[in-house]
Amino acid sequence: MRDCRRACGFGKSENGISVATYEYGNMKNDARALAADFDLEKLTPEFYLDPYPTYRALRENEPVKRLPNGSYFLTRYDDLVSAYKNTKLFSSDKRREFAPKYGDSLLYEHHTTSLVFNDPPAHTRVRRLIMGALSPRAIAAMEPDLIALVDRLLDRLAAKDDIDLQVDLISDFAAAIPIEVIGNLLDVPHDEREPLRGWSLAILGALEPVIGPEAFARGNTAVKDFLSYLEVLVERRRAKPGDPQHDVLTRLIQGEDNGEDNGERLTAKELLHNCIFLLNAGHETTTNLIGNGLVALSENPAQKTRLIEHPDLIKTTVEEILRFESSNQLGNRMTTEPVELGGIALAAGTPVTLCIGAANRDPAQFSDPENLDIGRTPNRHLAFGTGAHQCAGMALARLEGAIAISRFLARFPGYALNGAPTRGGRVRFRGFLKVPCVINQ
Numbered sequence: 002m003r004d005c006r007r008a009c010g011f012g013k014s015e016n017g018i019s020v021a022t023y024e025y026g027n028m029k030n031d032a033r034a035l036a037a038d039f040d041l042e043k044l045t046p047e048f049y050l051d052p053y054p055t056y057r058a059l060r061e062n063e064p065v066k067r068l069p070n071g072s073y074f075l076t077r078y079d080d081l082v083s084a085y086k087n088t089k090l091f092s093s094d095k096r097r098e099f100a101p102k103y104g105d106s107l108l109y110e111h112h113t114t115s116l117v118f119n120d121p122p123a124h125t126r127v128r129r130l131i132m133g134a135l136s137p138r139a140i141a142a143m144e145p146d147l148i149a150l151v152d153r154l155l156d157r158l159a160a161k162d163d164i165d166l167q168v169d170l171i172s173d174f175a176a177a178i179p180i181e182v183i184g185n186l187l188d189v190p191h192d193e194r195e196p197l198r199g200w201s202l203a204i205l206g207a208l209e210p211v212i213g214p215e216a217f218a219r220g221n222t223a224v225k226d227f228l229s230y231l232e233v234l235v236e237r238r239r240a241k242p243g244d245p246q247h248d249v250l251t252r253l254i255q256g257e258d259n260g261e262d263n264g265e266r267l268t269a270k271e272l273l274h275n276c277i278f279l280l281n282a283g284h285e286t287t288t289n290l291i292g293n294g295l296v297a298l299s300e301n302p303a304q305k306t307r308l309i310e311h312p313d314l315i316k317t318t319v320e321e322i323l324r325f326e327s328s329n330q331l332g333n334r335m336t337t338e339p340v341e342l343g344g345i346a347l348a349a350g351t352p353v354t355l356c357i358g359a360a361n362r363d364p365a366q367f368s369d370p371e372n373l374d375i376g377r378t379p380n381r382h383l384a385f386g387t388g389a390h391q392c393a394g395m396a397l398a399r400l401e402g403a404i405a406i407s408r409f410l411a412r413f414p415g416y417a418l419n420g421a422p423t424r425g426g427r428v429r430f431r432g433f434l435k436v437p438c439v440i441n442q
Protein backbone atom coordinates (compact mmCIF):
# COMPACT_ATOMS: atom_id res chain seq x y z
CA MET A 2 0.00 0.00 0.00
CA ARG A 3 1.32 3.46 -0.86
CA ASP A 4 2.29 5.62 2.10
CA CYS A 5 -0.77 7.71 2.89
CA ARG A 6 1.39 10.14 4.88
CA ARG A 7 2.20 11.83 1.57
CA ALA A 8 -1.35 13.09 1.69
CA CYS A 9 -2.28 12.93 5.35
CA GLY A 10 -0.56 14.75 8.19
CA PHE A 11 -1.13 13.88 11.80
CA GLY A 12 -1.53 16.58 14.41
CA LYS A 13 -3.27 17.24 17.70
CA SER A 14 -6.72 18.74 18.09
CA GLU A 15 -7.45 21.34 20.73
CA ASN A 16 -8.17 18.46 23.11
CA GLY A 17 -4.94 16.67 22.40
CA ILE A 18 -6.49 13.93 20.27
CA SER A 19 -4.40 12.91 17.30
CA VAL A 20 -6.26 13.81 14.16
CA ALA A 21 -5.53 13.32 10.50
CA THR A 22 -5.27 16.46 8.45
CA TYR A 23 -5.37 16.37 4.69
CA GLU A 24 -3.12 18.49 2.58
CA TYR A 25 -5.04 19.43 -0.50
CA GLY A 26 -2.02 20.49 -2.61
CA ASN A 27 -2.09 17.53 -4.94
CA MET A 28 -5.47 16.43 -3.67
CA LYS A 29 -6.97 14.88 -6.77
CA ASN A 30 -4.04 12.60 -7.50
CA ASP A 31 -3.60 11.66 -3.86
CA ALA A 32 -7.31 10.92 -3.48
CA ARG A 33 -7.19 8.78 -6.61
CA ALA A 34 -4.21 6.91 -5.22
CA LEU A 35 -5.89 6.47 -1.84
CA ALA A 36 -8.96 4.98 -3.56
CA ALA A 37 -6.90 2.83 -5.93
CA ASP A 38 -4.85 1.35 -3.07
CA PHE A 39 -7.71 0.73 -0.67
CA ASP A 40 -7.88 -2.82 0.68
CA LEU A 41 -10.19 -3.63 3.58
CA GLU A 42 -7.83 -6.44 4.56
CA LYS A 43 -4.75 -4.19 4.76
CA LEU A 44 -5.72 -1.08 6.68
CA THR A 45 -3.19 1.39 8.08
CA PRO A 46 -3.15 2.77 11.66
CA GLU A 47 -3.97 6.14 10.08
CA PHE A 48 -7.15 4.70 8.62
CA TYR A 49 -8.33 3.43 12.01
CA LEU A 50 -7.70 6.89 13.44
CA ASP A 51 -9.62 8.71 10.72
CA PRO A 52 -11.19 6.70 7.88
CA TYR A 53 -13.09 9.65 6.41
CA PRO A 54 -10.48 10.96 3.93
CA THR A 55 -10.31 7.43 2.48
CA TYR A 56 -14.09 7.10 2.37
CA ARG A 57 -14.29 10.42 0.58
CA ALA A 58 -11.60 9.44 -1.91
CA LEU A 59 -13.48 6.22 -2.64
CA ARG A 60 -16.85 7.94 -3.01
CA GLU A 61 -15.39 10.46 -5.45
CA ASN A 62 -13.19 8.11 -7.46
CA GLU A 63 -14.31 4.48 -7.12
CA PRO A 64 -17.70 4.38 -5.40
CA VAL A 65 -18.21 0.74 -6.40
CA LYS A 66 -14.71 -0.46 -5.58
CA ARG A 67 -13.47 -3.95 -6.41
CA LEU A 68 -11.22 -5.19 -3.60
CA PRO A 69 -8.32 -7.62 -4.17
CA ASN A 70 -10.37 -10.50 -2.67
CA GLY A 71 -13.06 -10.07 -5.35
CA SER A 72 -15.65 -8.43 -3.08
CA TYR A 73 -17.00 -4.90 -3.64
CA PHE A 74 -17.02 -1.89 -1.31
CA LEU A 75 -19.83 0.67 -1.70
CA THR A 76 -19.56 4.23 -0.40
CA ARG A 77 -22.40 6.21 -2.05
CA TYR A 78 -25.59 6.86 -0.09
CA ASP A 79 -27.93 5.95 -2.98
CA ASP A 80 -26.12 2.67 -3.69
CA LEU A 81 -26.41 1.63 -0.04
CA VAL A 82 -30.13 2.42 0.01
CA SER A 83 -30.64 0.33 -3.17
CA ALA A 84 -28.77 -2.63 -1.67
CA TYR A 85 -30.50 -2.40 1.73
CA LYS A 86 -33.95 -2.14 0.17
CA ASN A 87 -33.58 -4.93 -2.40
CA THR A 88 -33.42 -7.96 -0.10
CA LYS A 89 -33.98 -10.41 -2.99
CA LEU A 90 -30.97 -9.22 -4.98
CA PHE A 91 -28.79 -8.52 -1.91
CA SER A 92 -28.98 -11.43 0.51
CA SER A 93 -28.07 -11.30 4.21
CA ASP A 94 -27.59 -15.07 4.46
CA LYS A 95 -23.95 -15.52 5.47
CA ARG A 96 -23.60 -19.33 5.37
CA ARG A 97 -21.52 -19.32 2.19
CA GLU A 98 -19.37 -16.34 3.13
CA PHE A 99 -18.65 -17.40 6.72
CA ALA A 100 -17.84 -21.07 5.98
CA PRO A 101 -14.19 -20.44 4.95
CA LYS A 102 -13.72 -17.82 7.70
CA TYR A 103 -15.07 -19.79 10.67
CA GLY A 104 -15.12 -23.43 9.48
CA ASP A 105 -17.28 -25.81 11.49
CA SER A 106 -17.17 -23.76 14.71
CA LEU A 107 -19.50 -22.30 17.31
CA LEU A 108 -18.81 -18.86 15.86
CA TYR A 109 -20.15 -20.14 12.53
CA GLU A 110 -23.22 -21.62 14.21
CA HIS A 111 -23.85 -18.42 16.16
CA HIS A 112 -23.50 -15.89 13.36
CA THR A 113 -25.44 -17.94 10.80
CA THR A 114 -28.34 -18.48 13.24
CA SER A 115 -28.67 -14.77 14.19
CA LEU A 116 -31.63 -13.07 12.54
CA VAL A 117 -29.48 -10.31 11.07
CA PHE A 118 -27.58 -12.83 8.95
CA ASN A 119 -30.66 -14.61 7.60
CA ASP A 120 -33.18 -14.02 4.81
CA PRO A 121 -36.92 -14.63 4.97
CA PRO A 122 -38.66 -16.79 6.13
CA ALA A 123 -36.27 -17.50 9.07
CA HIS A 124 -35.56 -13.78 9.43
CA THR A 125 -39.23 -12.70 9.37
CA ARG A 126 -40.24 -15.17 12.07
CA VAL A 127 -37.52 -14.17 14.57
CA ARG A 128 -37.82 -10.46 13.81
CA ARG A 129 -41.56 -10.47 14.46
CA LEU A 130 -40.99 -11.91 17.93
CA ILE A 131 -38.24 -9.44 18.81
CA MET A 132 -40.07 -6.40 17.43
CA GLY A 133 -43.10 -7.28 19.54
CA ALA A 134 -40.96 -7.04 22.66
CA LEU A 135 -39.38 -3.74 21.60
CA SER A 136 -42.68 -1.92 20.94
CA PRO A 137 -42.83 1.86 21.54
CA ARG A 138 -44.93 1.19 24.67
CA ALA A 139 -42.37 -1.27 26.07
CA ILE A 140 -39.57 1.20 25.43
CA ALA A 141 -41.44 4.16 26.96
CA ALA A 142 -41.95 2.02 30.08
CA MET A 143 -38.15 1.68 30.42
CA GLU A 144 -37.54 5.44 30.63
CA PRO A 145 -37.89 6.00 34.42
CA ASP A 146 -35.45 3.15 35.23
CA LEU A 147 -33.05 4.41 32.59
CA ILE A 148 -33.04 7.92 34.05
CA ALA A 149 -32.46 6.51 37.55
CA LEU A 150 -29.59 4.35 36.26
CA VAL A 151 -27.91 7.28 34.48
CA ASP A 152 -28.27 9.50 37.57
CA ARG A 153 -26.72 6.80 39.77
CA LEU A 154 -23.78 6.56 37.37
CA LEU A 155 -23.39 10.35 37.36
CA ASP A 156 -23.25 10.36 41.19
CA ARG A 157 -20.60 7.67 41.07
CA LEU A 158 -18.63 9.63 38.46
CA ALA A 159 -18.63 12.72 40.67
CA ALA A 160 -17.37 10.69 43.64
CA LYS A 161 -14.67 8.99 41.54
CA ASP A 162 -13.51 12.28 40.05
CA ASP A 163 -13.10 13.67 43.58
CA ILE A 164 -10.71 10.85 44.48
CA ASP A 165 -8.91 9.98 41.23
CA LEU A 166 -9.17 13.47 39.67
CA GLN A 167 -10.33 11.89 36.43
CA VAL A 168 -12.82 9.32 35.11
CA ASP A 169 -13.01 7.07 32.07
CA LEU A 170 -16.06 8.04 30.03
CA ILE A 171 -16.31 4.53 28.58
CA SER A 172 -15.95 2.05 31.47
CA ASP A 173 -17.32 4.43 34.13
CA PHE A 174 -20.27 5.65 32.07
CA ALA A 175 -21.00 4.78 28.41
CA ALA A 176 -20.49 1.00 28.64
CA ALA A 177 -22.33 0.70 31.94
CA ILE A 178 -25.64 1.86 30.45
CA PRO A 179 -26.43 -0.59 27.61
CA ILE A 180 -25.25 -3.60 29.59
CA GLU A 181 -27.82 -2.81 32.29
CA VAL A 182 -30.56 -1.98 29.78
CA ILE A 183 -30.13 -5.20 27.79
CA GLY A 184 -29.66 -7.13 31.04
CA ASN A 185 -33.04 -5.76 32.17
CA LEU A 186 -34.61 -6.57 28.81
CA LEU A 187 -33.75 -10.26 29.22
CA ASP A 188 -34.04 -10.02 33.01
CA VAL A 189 -30.52 -11.31 33.64
CA PRO A 190 -29.89 -11.18 37.41
CA HIS A 191 -27.67 -8.20 38.31
CA ASP A 192 -24.92 -10.27 39.89
CA GLU A 193 -24.64 -12.39 36.71
CA ARG A 194 -24.07 -9.52 34.26
CA GLU A 195 -20.34 -9.03 34.72
CA PRO A 196 -19.12 -11.39 31.93
CA LEU A 197 -21.63 -10.13 29.32
CA ARG A 198 -19.49 -7.26 28.05
CA GLY A 199 -16.39 -9.40 27.52
CA TRP A 200 -18.36 -12.09 25.67
CA SER A 201 -20.00 -9.48 23.51
CA LEU A 202 -16.72 -7.78 22.55
CA ALA A 203 -15.10 -11.13 21.71
CA ILE A 204 -18.00 -12.36 19.54
CA LEU A 205 -18.42 -9.09 17.63
CA GLY A 206 -14.64 -8.72 17.32
CA ALA A 207 -14.66 -11.91 15.24
CA LEU A 208 -16.74 -10.05 12.62
CA GLU A 209 -13.76 -7.84 11.68
CA PRO A 210 -12.73 -8.32 8.02
CA VAL A 211 -9.50 -10.08 9.05
CA ILE A 212 -9.08 -12.00 12.31
CA GLY A 213 -6.05 -13.83 13.68
CA PRO A 214 -6.09 -17.18 15.51
CA GLU A 215 -6.35 -15.49 18.92
CA ALA A 216 -9.42 -13.42 18.04
CA PHE A 217 -10.97 -16.55 16.51
CA ALA A 218 -10.31 -18.60 19.67
CA ARG A 219 -11.58 -15.77 21.91
CA GLY A 220 -14.79 -15.52 19.87
CA ASN A 221 -15.41 -19.27 19.99
CA THR A 222 -14.79 -19.50 23.72
CA ALA A 223 -17.14 -16.57 24.28
CA VAL A 224 -19.95 -18.26 22.29
CA LYS A 225 -19.39 -21.50 24.25
CA ASP A 226 -19.49 -19.77 27.65
CA PHE A 227 -22.42 -17.59 26.66
CA LEU A 228 -24.41 -20.65 25.47
CA SER A 229 -23.70 -22.52 28.71
CA TYR A 230 -24.87 -19.54 30.74
CA LEU A 231 -28.02 -19.01 28.67
CA GLU A 232 -29.00 -22.69 28.81
CA VAL A 233 -29.24 -22.36 32.59
CA LEU A 234 -31.03 -19.00 32.40
CA VAL A 235 -33.60 -20.35 29.91
CA GLU A 236 -34.26 -23.41 32.08
CA ARG A 237 -34.87 -21.16 35.09
CA ARG A 238 -37.21 -18.94 33.04
CA ARG A 239 -39.13 -21.91 31.66
CA ALA A 240 -39.69 -23.04 35.25
CA LYS A 241 -40.64 -19.52 36.38
CA PRO A 242 -41.78 -17.36 33.44
CA GLY A 243 -41.69 -13.56 33.66
CA ASP A 244 -44.15 -11.00 32.25
CA PRO A 245 -43.84 -11.33 28.45
CA GLN A 246 -44.78 -7.64 28.08
CA HIS A 247 -41.47 -6.68 29.73
CA ASP A 248 -39.27 -9.76 29.66
CA VAL A 249 -38.00 -10.47 26.15
CA LEU A 250 -36.62 -13.86 27.14
CA THR A 251 -40.03 -15.09 28.33
CA ARG A 252 -41.55 -13.72 25.15
CA LEU A 253 -39.03 -15.50 22.95
CA ILE A 254 -39.50 -18.75 24.89
CA GLN A 255 -43.28 -18.61 24.61
CA GLY A 256 -43.33 -17.50 20.98
CA GLU A 257 -46.27 -15.53 19.70
CA ASP A 258 -49.42 -16.10 21.66
CA ASN A 259 -51.75 -16.43 18.68
CA GLY A 260 -53.76 -19.34 20.05
CA GLU A 261 -52.42 -21.96 17.72
CA ASP A 262 -49.13 -23.64 17.09
CA ASN A 263 -48.30 -22.31 13.62
CA GLY A 264 -44.57 -22.82 13.73
CA GLU A 265 -43.79 -19.33 15.10
CA ARG A 266 -41.85 -20.64 18.06
CA LEU A 267 -38.08 -20.69 17.94
CA THR A 268 -36.03 -23.86 18.06
CA ALA A 269 -33.78 -24.22 21.12
CA LYS A 270 -30.73 -23.30 19.03
CA GLU A 271 -32.46 -20.26 17.49
CA LEU A 272 -33.57 -19.10 20.92
CA LEU A 273 -30.09 -19.20 22.46
CA HIS A 274 -28.23 -17.67 19.52
CA ASN A 275 -30.75 -14.87 19.08
CA CYS A 276 -30.54 -14.00 22.79
CA ILE A 277 -26.77 -13.75 22.37
CA PHE A 278 -27.27 -11.62 19.26
CA LEU A 279 -29.66 -9.29 21.07
CA LEU A 280 -27.28 -8.83 23.96
CA ASN A 281 -24.44 -8.12 21.54
CA ALA A 282 -26.38 -5.93 19.10
CA GLY A 283 -27.50 -3.50 21.75
CA HIS A 284 -24.27 -3.31 23.63
CA GLU A 285 -21.13 -2.13 21.84
CA THR A 286 -23.08 -0.02 19.32
CA THR A 287 -24.87 1.97 22.03
CA THR A 288 -21.72 2.31 24.14
CA ASN A 289 -20.09 3.83 21.07
CA LEU A 290 -23.01 6.18 20.42
CA ILE A 291 -22.64 7.67 23.91
CA GLY A 292 -18.82 7.69 23.90
CA ASN A 293 -18.53 9.06 20.34
CA GLY A 294 -21.12 11.70 21.19
CA LEU A 295 -19.35 13.02 24.27
CA VAL A 296 -16.00 13.09 22.46
CA ALA A 297 -17.47 14.76 19.34
CA LEU A 298 -19.13 17.47 21.45
CA SER A 299 -15.92 18.07 23.34
CA GLU A 300 -14.03 18.42 20.05
CA ASN A 301 -16.67 20.83 18.72
CA PRO A 302 -17.02 23.36 21.54
CA ALA A 303 -19.43 25.63 19.64
CA GLN A 304 -21.84 22.70 19.18
CA LYS A 305 -21.42 21.70 22.81
CA THR A 306 -22.29 25.24 23.96
CA ARG A 307 -25.25 25.25 21.56
CA LEU A 308 -26.61 22.08 23.15
CA ILE A 309 -26.09 23.40 26.68
CA GLU A 310 -28.01 26.54 25.74
CA HIS A 311 -30.71 24.61 23.81
CA PRO A 312 -31.19 21.24 25.54
CA ASP A 313 -34.28 20.67 23.38
CA LEU A 314 -31.84 19.93 20.52
CA ILE A 315 -30.91 16.59 22.11
CA LYS A 316 -32.94 14.50 19.63
CA THR A 317 -31.33 16.05 16.55
CA THR A 318 -27.97 15.87 18.36
CA VAL A 319 -28.28 12.10 18.77
CA GLU A 320 -29.19 11.74 15.08
CA GLU A 321 -26.20 13.86 14.09
CA ILE A 322 -23.80 11.83 16.23
CA LEU A 323 -25.18 8.66 14.63
CA ARG A 324 -24.52 10.18 11.20
CA PHE A 325 -21.18 11.85 11.93
CA GLU A 326 -19.48 8.97 13.79
CA SER A 327 -21.66 5.95 13.01
CA SER A 328 -21.06 3.28 15.65
CA ASN A 329 -21.61 0.56 13.09
CA GLN A 330 -19.60 1.52 10.02
CA LEU A 331 -20.02 -1.52 7.78
CA GLY A 332 -22.81 -3.81 6.63
CA ASN A 333 -22.60 -6.86 4.38
CA ARG A 334 -24.68 -8.47 1.66
CA MET A 335 -24.18 -11.01 -1.14
CA THR A 336 -25.69 -10.66 -4.62
CA THR A 337 -28.08 -13.45 -5.61
CA GLU A 338 -28.24 -12.55 -9.32
CA PRO A 339 -26.11 -10.52 -11.74
CA VAL A 340 -26.66 -6.83 -10.93
CA GLU A 341 -25.32 -3.49 -12.14
CA LEU A 342 -24.33 -0.77 -9.66
CA GLY A 343 -22.90 2.60 -10.69
CA GLY A 344 -22.19 1.20 -14.18
CA ILE A 345 -20.29 -1.81 -12.78
CA ALA A 346 -21.57 -5.35 -13.34
CA LEU A 347 -21.48 -7.64 -10.29
CA ALA A 348 -21.87 -11.40 -10.82
CA ALA A 349 -24.28 -13.46 -8.73
CA GLY A 350 -22.62 -14.56 -5.48
CA THR A 351 -20.48 -11.41 -5.06
CA PRO A 352 -19.89 -10.29 -1.45
CA VAL A 353 -20.60 -6.58 -1.02
CA THR A 354 -19.61 -4.32 1.91
CA LEU A 355 -21.95 -1.39 2.53
CA CYS A 356 -19.93 1.45 4.07
CA ILE A 357 -22.37 3.27 6.33
CA GLY A 358 -19.63 5.63 7.58
CA ALA A 359 -19.00 6.83 3.99
CA ALA A 360 -22.67 7.03 2.94
CA ASN A 361 -23.44 9.14 6.00
CA ARG A 362 -20.98 11.76 4.75
CA ASP A 363 -22.11 11.74 1.12
CA PRO A 364 -22.53 15.38 -0.03
CA ALA A 365 -25.19 14.22 -2.50
CA GLN A 366 -27.41 13.54 0.54
CA PHE A 367 -26.06 15.81 3.33
CA SER A 368 -24.98 19.44 3.06
CA ASP A 369 -21.60 20.21 4.65
CA PRO A 370 -21.28 16.53 5.61
CA GLU A 371 -17.84 16.66 7.23
CA ASN A 372 -19.09 19.06 9.92
CA LEU A 373 -21.04 18.27 13.06
CA ASP A 374 -24.32 20.23 13.11
CA ILE A 375 -26.48 19.23 16.06
CA GLY A 376 -29.56 20.93 14.60
CA ARG A 377 -29.34 19.15 11.22
CA THR A 378 -32.73 18.45 9.63
CA PRO A 379 -33.57 16.46 7.66
CA ASN A 380 -31.02 13.85 8.63
CA ARG A 381 -31.84 10.58 6.87
CA HIS A 382 -28.67 8.81 7.95
CA LEU A 383 -28.14 5.09 7.53
CA ALA A 384 -26.60 4.39 10.95
CA PHE A 385 -29.40 1.88 11.66
CA GLY A 386 -29.43 0.56 8.07
CA THR A 387 -32.77 0.64 6.26
CA GLY A 388 -35.25 -1.84 4.79
CA ALA A 389 -36.22 -5.27 6.14
CA HIS A 390 -33.24 -5.57 8.50
CA GLN A 391 -33.34 -2.02 9.84
CA CYS A 392 -32.18 -2.01 13.46
CA ALA A 393 -34.86 -3.52 15.69
CA GLY A 394 -33.49 -1.67 18.72
CA MET A 395 -33.14 1.83 17.24
CA ALA A 396 -35.83 3.43 19.41
CA LEU A 397 -34.14 2.03 22.49
CA ALA A 398 -30.67 3.13 21.33
CA ARG A 399 -31.99 6.66 20.65
CA LEU A 400 -33.56 6.83 24.10
CA GLU A 401 -30.36 5.62 25.81
CA GLY A 402 -28.26 8.09 23.81
CA ALA A 403 -30.55 11.04 24.52
CA ILE A 404 -30.85 10.39 28.26
CA ALA A 405 -27.16 9.61 28.77
CA ILE A 406 -25.79 12.58 26.81
CA SER A 407 -28.32 15.20 27.96
CA ARG A 408 -28.05 14.31 31.66
CA PHE A 409 -24.25 14.06 31.53
CA LEU A 410 -24.04 17.50 29.93
CA ALA A 411 -26.52 19.06 32.35
CA ARG A 412 -24.52 17.73 35.31
CA PHE A 413 -20.98 18.28 34.02
CA PRO A 414 -21.15 21.08 31.43
CA GLY A 415 -17.44 21.88 31.85
CA TYR A 416 -16.22 18.33 31.22
CA ALA A 417 -12.95 18.12 29.27
CA LEU A 418 -10.91 15.28 27.80
CA ASN A 419 -7.77 14.63 29.80
CA GLY A 420 -5.21 13.18 27.38
CA ALA A 421 -5.68 11.24 24.19
CA PRO A 422 -8.60 8.79 24.06
CA THR A 423 -7.81 5.22 23.00
CA ARG A 424 -9.62 4.06 19.87
CA GLY A 425 -11.27 0.63 19.76
CA GLY A 426 -9.07 -0.37 16.82
CA ARG A 427 -11.94 -1.83 14.85
CA VAL A 428 -13.14 -0.94 11.39
CA ARG A 429 -16.70 -2.29 11.72
CA PHE A 430 -17.57 -0.88 15.15
CA ARG A 431 -16.23 2.64 15.59
CA GLY A 432 -15.73 3.83 19.13
CA PHE A 433 -13.29 4.29 21.98
CA LEU A 434 -11.92 1.85 24.53
CA LYS A 435 -10.89 4.59 26.97
CA VAL A 436 -11.65 8.29 27.20
CA PRO A 437 -9.90 9.91 30.19
CA CYS A 438 -11.83 12.96 31.25
CA VAL A 439 -12.10 15.54 34.04
CA ILE A 440 -15.63 16.49 34.93
CA ASN A 441 -15.67 18.66 38.06
CA GLN A 442 -14.37 21.89 36.60
Ligand code: HEM
Pocket residue numbers: 093116117118128131183279282283284286287290327328329332333383384385386387389390391392393394395397398
Ligand atom coordinates in the same frame (compact mmCIF):
# COMPACT_ATOMS: atom_id res chain seq x y z
C1 HEM B 1 -26.43 3.09 18.38
C2 HEM B 1 -26.86 1.86 18.55
C3 HEM B 1 -27.13 0.91 17.42
C4 HEM B 1 -26.71 0.92 16.12
C5 HEM B 1 -25.81 1.96 15.43
C6 HEM B 1 -27.27 -0.25 15.48
C7 HEM B 1 -27.08 -0.55 14.14
C8 HEM B 1 -27.72 -1.58 13.49
C9 HEM B 1 -27.66 -1.82 12.07
C10 HEM B 1 -26.87 -0.99 11.06
C11 HEM B 1 -28.43 -2.90 11.81
C12 HEM B 1 -28.75 -3.48 10.43
C13 HEM B 1 -27.87 -4.60 10.01
C14 HEM B 1 -28.07 -5.01 8.56
O1 HEM B 1 -29.04 -4.61 7.91
O2 HEM B 1 -27.22 -5.72 8.07
C15 HEM B 1 -28.95 -3.37 13.07
C16 HEM B 1 -29.74 -4.49 13.23
C17 HEM B 1 -30.24 -4.91 14.44
N1 HEM B 1 -30.11 -4.28 15.66
FE1 HEM B 1 -29.15 -2.57 16.02
N2 HEM B 1 -28.00 -0.95 16.40
C18 HEM B 1 -27.96 -0.28 17.59
C19 HEM B 1 -28.57 -0.63 18.78
C20 HEM B 1 -29.37 -1.74 18.96
C21 HEM B 1 -30.06 -2.11 20.18
C22 HEM B 1 -30.05 -1.28 21.47
C23 HEM B 1 -30.68 -3.30 19.94
C24 HEM B 1 -31.53 -4.16 20.85
C25 HEM B 1 -31.83 -3.97 22.05
C26 HEM B 1 -30.42 -3.66 18.57
C27 HEM B 1 -30.91 -4.77 17.94
C28 HEM B 1 -30.78 -5.03 16.59
C29 HEM B 1 -31.38 -6.19 15.97
C30 HEM B 1 -32.22 -7.28 16.65
C31 HEM B 1 -31.03 -6.12 14.61
C32 HEM B 1 -31.36 -7.13 13.52
C33 HEM B 1 -32.57 -6.68 12.76
C34 HEM B 1 -32.87 -7.59 11.59
O3 HEM B 1 -31.99 -8.24 11.04
O4 HEM B 1 -34.05 -7.61 11.20
N3 HEM B 1 -29.62 -2.69 18.00
N4 HEM B 1 -28.53 -2.53 14.08
